[in-house]
Amino acid sequence: MTTNKHSDEIRNGHFFSVVNRSMTSSRDSSETNPDPSCLLSRRAFLGTALVAGGSLALLAVPTVSTVVIPALRKGVVKWVDFGKPDQLGAVDFTMLPFEFLVKDGWQDLPQRGFVWAKNDPASGPLVLSSTCTHLACSVIWNPGRKLFLCPCHSGFFNAEGKPAGGPPQKPLARLPFKIEEGKLLVQIKLG
Numbered sequence: 001m002t003t004n005k006h007s008d009e010i011r012n013g014h015f016f017s018v019v020n021r022s023m024t025s026s027r028d029s030s031e032t033n034p035d036p037s038c039l040l041s042r043r044a045f046l047g048t049a050l051v052a053g054g055s056l057a058l059l060a061v062p063t064v065s066t067v068v069i070p071a072l073r074k075g076v077v078k079w080v081d082f083g084k085p086d087q088l089g090a091v092d093f094t095m096l097p098f099e100f101l102v103k104d105g106w107q108d109l110p111q112r113g114f115v116w117a118k119n120d121p122a123s124g125p126l127v128l129s130s131t132c133t134h135l136a137c138s139v140i141w142n143p144g145r146k147l148f149l150c151p152c153h154s155g156f157f158n159a160e161g162k163p164a165g166g167p168p169q170k171p172l173a174r175l176p177f178k179i180e181e182g183k184l185l186v187q188i189k190l191g
């Protein structure tokens, strides 16, 4: 009977008040009343907590899917316009963020990320992927050390994108680019 009452209250959106009341009654009972009904109250509270935990886990599933699914749009290729290349530094890399939509059935899913680019007048632009070649964390350019640092497992890459320490064995990907009408267009391939 007690469990059914609690289930009804959960369905009616009174879970938190139920928990509070259960916790209060449980604490009061254990301090002042050795009555076996206090055990029942504890069991009811634990049952309520388990049901609620399961409900919260189910609620979390769509959130995870929302985050993960856009990252799974493999094979999509886009040319992204990053503007005039002369605004890039010659030595230090600039973070160039991008965002575009990819059609997936009836919905458009946002794809976000960033690349690193510099523009040495002597050798021209260099655009590197921000994806670490170890386990795909995002690397960050450190101007003081002139290295790309990966926060996940302390890997790092030199200014040419070659592995310089830690677990990574392969260089950062050099991304294809072209200059059209004075704009730097970079090929972004997902996956």
Ligand code: FES
Residues within 6 Å of the ligand: 132, 133, 134, 135, 136, 137, 150, 151, 152, 153, 154, 155, 156, 166, 167, 168
């Ligand atoms: S993901 Fe970069 S070092 Fe592991």
